[in-house]
Amino acid sequence: MRLGLIDGDGIGPEVVRAARQVVDEAVSAAGGAPIDWVPLLMGHRAIEEHSDPLPESTLTALDGVDAWILGPHDNAAYPAEHRTAVAPGGAIRKRFGLYANIRPARAFTGIRATAPKIDLVIVRENSEGFYADRNMFAGSGEFRPTEDVAMMVGVVTRQACERIAHEAFRLASARRKRLTIVHKANVLPMTMGLFRDVCYEIAHAYPGVEVTDEHVDATAAHLVRAAADYDVLVTENLFGDILSDLAGELSGSLGLAASLNCSATHAMAQAVHGAAPTIAGHNRANPAALQLSSAMLLRWLGTRDSKSTLLHAAERVERAVAATFEAGIATADLGGLASTSEFTEQVCARVHRR
Numbered sequence: 088m089r090l091g092l093i094d095g096d097g098i099g100p101e102v103v104r105a106a107r108q109v110v111d112e113a114v115s116a117a118g119g120a121p122i123d124w125v126p127l128l129m130g131h132r133a134i135e136e137h138s139d140p141l142p143e144s145t146l147t148a149l150d151g152v153d154a155w156i157l158g159p160h161d162n163a164a165y166p167a168e169h170r171t172a173v174a175p176g177g178a179i180r181k182r183f184g185l186y187a188n189i190r191p192a193r194a195f196t197g198i199r200a201t202a203p204k205i206d207l208v209i210v211r212e213n214s215e216g217f218y219a220d221r222n223m224f225a226g227s228g229e230f231r232p233t234e235d236v237a238m239m240v241g242v243v244t245r246q247a248c249e250r251i252a253h254e255a256f257r258l259a260s261a262r263r264k265r266l267t268i269v270h271k272a273n274v275l276p277m278t279m280g281l282f283r284d285v286c287y288e289i290a291h292a293y294p295g296v297e298v299t300d301e302h303v304d305a306t307a308a309h310l311v312r313a314a315a316d317y318d319v320l321v322t323e324n325l326f327g328d329i330l331s332d333l334a335g336e337l338s339g340s341l342g343l344a345a346s347l348n349c350s351a352t353h354a355m356a357q358a359v360h361g362a363a364p365t366i367a368g369h370n371r372a373n374p375a376a377l378q379l380s381s382a383m384l385l386r387w388l389g390t391r392d393s394k395s396t397l398l399h400a401a402e403r404v405e406r407a408v409a410a411t412f413e414a415g416i417a418t419a420d421l422g423g424l425a426s427t428s429e430f431t432e433q434v435c436a437r438v439h440r441r
């Protein structure tokens with residue numbers, strides 16, 4: 088198994104190293120062959136070495152690996168000439184057709200959560216919607232005709248709605264069998280109406296799943312009040328981005344929020360959080376989000392290739408992270424005292440336990 092490893096910016100190198108360590112440990116504990124890691128550049132270091140935050144050499148190398156782990160990028164801090172382009176993460180998602188972004192949020196024993204019973208998954212459409220930097224074939228859907236006027240185009244297509252709806256219904260079928268379609272069709276009846284209606288059409292193929300729909304503003308309020316009511320939510324790109332930060336915080340911290348970007352053929356582990364530049368380099372970042380994202384990646388690979396060692400490795404990572412929290416070990420964002428590396432050592436030790 089060859090996996091790409093992209094550090095990115097800010098806390099990226101710290102959390103990517105921490106994810107790699109637990110993956111190596113878990114794969115070994117599960118009896119799998121060692122991962123062949125392929126380190127690749129993105130972000131500030133790529134600008135220094137290649138004058139490009141996402142060099143072609145990185146993209147070409149990604150063609151040759153099974154999947155990859157992506158650290159966060161801090162594109163808002165890039166030199167002006169590199170800031171206008173599509174953000175690196177978006178460019179990668181677009182190039183490899185990673186149309187689904189699966190973002191679970193769950194509470195852990197030992198971690199104080201605003202929503203202690205939260206256990207949901209946000210299935211975010213990842214290729215179009217209101218993400219104007221990547222919803223066009225060429226150019227950007229965001230533009231500025233005059234100095235004082237800025238505009239953006241949202242795109243919703245039947246094909247993208249169908250494939251994300253299937254993804255969400257499959258997931259709901261394997262969980263508590265409840266799916267909420269999140270939209271804003273009351274003010275955007277054509278775009279969001281299409282999204283909602285196509286999701287309902289796909290529902291006919293999954294009669295065992297109970298489906299409802301909500302306006303995104305109602306969902307935001309309901310998440311704060313009763314997050315435990317939700318099982319799987321399927322939504323548009325920008326809504327999914329915002330709601331998953333909220334869900335992550337409700338579960339204890341954004342530093343817990345894992346995510347997988349995928350299609351039927353490609354997958355990328357990427358935490359929900361960003362580069363957190365204010366804590367970068369201090370060994371304080373919570374690595375759990377990327378470790379749990381990497382577990383999702385192992386599960387995706389294990390399912391695709393019918394490799395039980397990878398499925399077992401994924402389970403080991405998830406259990407070890409949960410057991411570490413249960414033992415009262417956590418990083419500062421969760422009120423704990425552990426550094427990034429101490430937390431990771433504790434997870435690695437627990438990966439071997441049955």
Ligand code: ATP
Pocket residue numbers: 098102159160341342359360361362363364365366371372373374376420
């Ligand atoms: P992006 O738009 O790229 O997602 P952002 O502007 O939403 O980035 P983040 O970098 O995610 O911002 O940071 C938001 C807050 O959460 C900051 O206070 C940051 O320090 C904190 N944070 C984010 N990730 C972590 C983490 N892994 N561990 C600890 N704190 C984190």
